[in-house]
Amino acid sequence: MRRWRRILVLLVAWMIPGVAAAAEQPGLTSDTIKVGVFAPFTGAASLYGKISHGVEMVYLSANDAGGIHGRKFVLVREDTACDPVKGIAAVKKLIHQDKVFMLHGGNCSNVVLAIKDEISKAGIPYMVQAAASYAISTPMVRNIFHPINTTVTVGTTMVDFALSKPGVKRVAVVTHTDEWGRTNHDPTVQHLEKQYGLKPVEDVAMEKGTSDATPQLLRIRNANPDFIIAILYPADLPVFLRAAYQYGLRVPVVTTQAISIEDQATRVGIPEAVENLYVFYPFKHTIASPEMERWNAMLKRYFPADTPETISFLGTGGALGVVEIIRRAGRDLTQEGLIRHLESLSGFETGILADTLGFTSTDHQGVKRGSVVTLVKGKTVVVGSKWRDVK
Amino acid sequence: MFAQLLISGIAQGSIYAIVGLGLTVLYRATTVMNFAHGEMYMLGAFFVYVGLHGLGLPYAGAMGAAVLASVLLGFLVERITIRPLLHAPHISLVMATVALSYLFKGIARLFWGRDIFPLPPLLSVRPIHVGGVLLTSQDLLITGTVALLLVGFFGFFHATRQGKLVQAASQNLRGAALVGINIGLFFGAMWAASAALGAVAGILVAPLSLLYPEMGTRVLIRAFAAMTLGGFGNLGGAVLGGVLMGMIEHLSGGYLSTVFMDIAPFVVIIVVLLVRPVGLLGRRLAVRV
Numbered sequence: 001m002r003r004w005r006r007i008l009v010l011l012v013a014w015m016i017p018g019v020a021a022a023a024e025q026p027g028l029t030s031d032t033i034k035v036g037v038f039a040p041f042t043g044a045a046s047l048y049g050k051i052s053h054g055v056e057m058v059y060l061s062a063n064d065a066g067g068i069h070g071r072k073f074v075l076v077r078e079d080t081a082c083d084p085v086k087g088i089a090a091v092k093k094l095i096h097q098d099k100v101f102m103l104h105g106g107n108c109s110n111v112v113l114a115i116k117d118e119i120s121k122a123g124i125p126y127m128v129q130a131a132a133s134y135a136i137s138t139p140m141v142r143n144i145f146h147p148i149n150t151t152v153t154v155g156t157t158m159v160d161f162a163l164s165k166p167g168v169k170r171v172a173v174v175t176h177t178d179e180w181g182r183t184n185h186d187p188t189v190q191h192l193e194k195q196y197g198l199k200p201v202e203d204v205a206m207e208k209g210t211s212d213a214t215p216q217l218l219r220i221r222n223a224n225p226d227f228i229i230a231i232l233y234p235a236d237l238p239v240f241l242r243a244a245y246q247y248g249l250r251v252p253v254v255t256t257q258a259i260s261i262e263d264q265a266t267r268v269g270i271p272e273a274v275e276n277l278y279v280f281y282p283f284k285h286t287i288a289s290p291e292m293e294r295w296n297a298m299l300k301r302y303f304p305a306d307t308p309e310t311i312s313f314l315g316t317g318g319a320l321g322v323v324e325i326i327r328r329a330g331r332d333l334t335q336e337g338l339i340r341h342l343e344s345l346s347g348f349e350t351g352i353l354a355d356t357l358g359f360t361s362t363d364h365q366g367v368k369r370g371s372v373v374t375l376v377k378g379k380t381v382v383v384g385s386k387w388r389d390v391k
Numbered sequence: 392m393f394a395q396l397l398i399s400g401i402a403q404g405s406i407y408a409i410v411g412l413g414l415t416v417l418y419r420a421t422t423v424m425n426f427a428h429g430e431m432y433m434l435g436a437f438f439v440y441v442g443l444h445g446l447g448l449p450y451a452g453a454m455g456a457a458v459l460a461s462v463l464l465g466f467l468v469e470r471i472t473i474r475p476l477l478h479a480p481h482i483s484l485v486m487a488t489v490a491l492s493y494l495f496k497g498i499a500r501l502f503w504g505r506d507i508f509p510l511p512p513l514l515s516v517r518p519i520h521v522g523g524v525l526l527t528s529q530d531l532l533i534t535g536t537v538a539l540l541l542v543g544f545f546g547f548f549h550a551t552r553q554g555k556l557v558q559a560a561s562q563n564l565r566g567a568a569l570v571g572i573n574i575g576l577f578f579g580a581m582w583a584a585s586a587a588l589g590a591v592a593g594i595l596v597a598p599l600s601l602l603y604p605e606m607g608t609r610v611l612i613r614a615f616a617a618m619t620l621g622g623f624g625n626l627g628g629a630v631l632g633g634v635l636m637g638m639i640e641h642l643s644g645g646y647l648s649t650v651f652m653d654i655a656p657f658v659v660i661i662v663v664l665l666v667r668p669v670g671l672l673g674r675r676l677a678v679r680v
Contacts, residue, residue: 044605046505204649209609211600214399215644218392235507235601246518267509
């Protein structure tokens with residue numbers, strides 16, 4: 001009898017911290033973890049709202065597998081419309097009104113930079129979805145984790161890739177003039193100058209939503225570049241590529257991870273115009289490969305209307321990291337504990353990202369490597385390893 | 392380079408001209424500035440997409456159906472939203488069009504999601520080179536359509552009895568009603584004509600710009616600038632302003648800086664308001680007292 005009583009006491013003692021923690025922690029109960037998800041579900045950048053689906057599917061899948069340590073994720077969604085003012089309102093609501101345990105959102109750098117202070121003050125664990133500005137994690141904020149390739153990684157990779165091609169010395173850049181364009185453009189041009197001592201032979205701006213890129217094309221064509229770095233949105237790159245083809249500019253073009261190469265061929269409508277297109281690629285395998293089938297099926301299961309493409313999975317690695325850390329943290333979960341555990345995540349193989357995911361107490365940029373893809377006879381091919389070997 | 396920029400600027404400006412023409416037709420008749428006109432442009436293109444991929448119509452049939460659907464949309468907008476507000480303060484009418492703009496974008500997102508859709512080119516003709524200048528079939532089509540529309544509208548307003556009636560009715564609604572003109576039908580017809588013009592512009596541009604719910608936002612701002620430049624409420628002014636806007640954009644982008652292309656419409660609006668507030672073809676209204 002005494003033995004049983006001792007076991008009972010030990011069992012209660014073991015359970016109390018979890019119950020107490022759950023009682024004290026916002027958004028955490030004995031059987032739920034409330035996660036605040038925010039993304040541009042409406043507005044001009046609503047295309048990037050689908051990134052959130054690639055995040056949410058991981059949490060929903062974990063729920064369907066029985067949850068983690070008896071808890072299931074409850075997702076609270078807010079729309080930012082890629083607008084900093086709406087973003088601040090959304091985050092304040094999630095933190096103070098919905099009292100979520102952690103945040104997982106933000107696909108527009110302007111929004112994430114605007115909410116950085118608010119989140120820093122609140123101290124709530126925050127995993128960025130896909131906003132890529134290096135300024136999000138530099139300087140580092142203790143509770144903000146950045147699990148995707150930043151604009152510095154993307155920019156340096158694009159430049160390194162272009163300059164790895166034999167004879168390339170003259171690089172032209174075409175960029176959008178908004179915050180996203182600027183945060184991609186600056187590290188790209190800086191790397192070109194610092195690493196290779198080169199300046200863009202032409203550096204042109206292209207307005208979002210335009211239907212004609214003639215002035216940009218003529219300027220670039222006159223500069224006679226060997227390679228073009230295009231920092232453009234998915235709706236604008238086809239306008240540029242089509243114009244380049246029509247004006248006879250047969251120069252390789254490399255672009256950012258905001259572009260799904262699979263769609264470009266369809267959107268441009270001229271197969272020859274995308275023959276020389278290269279895209280920074282954050283994943284190990286191509287979307288159509290058997291290795292990606294697992295993720296494609298997961299997306300289709302929870303979001304049947306979505307067609308899997310590159311941007312669908314930009315935030316998936318971060319969500320997998322969160323699920324892994326909550327699993328490792330055990331039943332005794334706290335916001336502070338989650339931050340500590342995330343900082344101990346090292347070399348985590350997500351199964352989807354080209355790089356492993358990891359954070360330290362001094363570095364919250366979780367991913368620092370991607371590859372490059374191109375289309376060969378209509379099929380997406382990863383060329384990253386080849387050109388890296390060449391270097 | 393100059394000739395190429397000039398040609399591409401005229402083609403681009405022709406798009407602003409059609410959108411500006413649609414806005415002007417409505418503004419002249421009803422004095423309402425329609426902030427949802429960009430969405431009529433967008434919906435026109437999406438109607439073609441539905442005709443092609445949803446109903447399996449040939450391109451020409453899909454375009455015809457899209458224009459008809461836009462005409463119907465224009466009538467419905469006037470009947471359901473605008474007519475009940477006819478005697479409300481003018482700002483209420485303008486705000487109603489702002490609300491419609493958001494509503495139409497929301498509806499587009501509901502049906503077509505957040506994706507970007509391609510439309511095949513209207514003409515599958517290879518670009519031709521004339522004296523070192525590249526001419527694309529799409530650009531020629533857009534410019535030609537604007538020329539035809541301009542002739543058609545001028546012909547209608549100045550050479551037909553109905554056109555003169557429309558002009559007279561828009562000058563004095565009460566007088567028009569007294570002589571037996573159905574004002575409701577007149578307003579509905581103007582909204583329908585404006586929506587159809589918006590749709591035509593959207594259909595012409597969509598193969599170049601791709602389809603997405605926000606595709607009308609940028610072009611609407613350009614069209615406002617074009618109307619300001621040409622003279623608010625002047626049909627010829629809207630067309631002239633549009634074409635000039637396109638030329639200013641492309642020439643400044645080619646010779647000064649491509650950054651200037653972003654701010655060109657705003658600079659144009661400010662300069663015109665400072666130098667010649669009535670625009671190039673606008674006239675000061677003289678009121679007999």
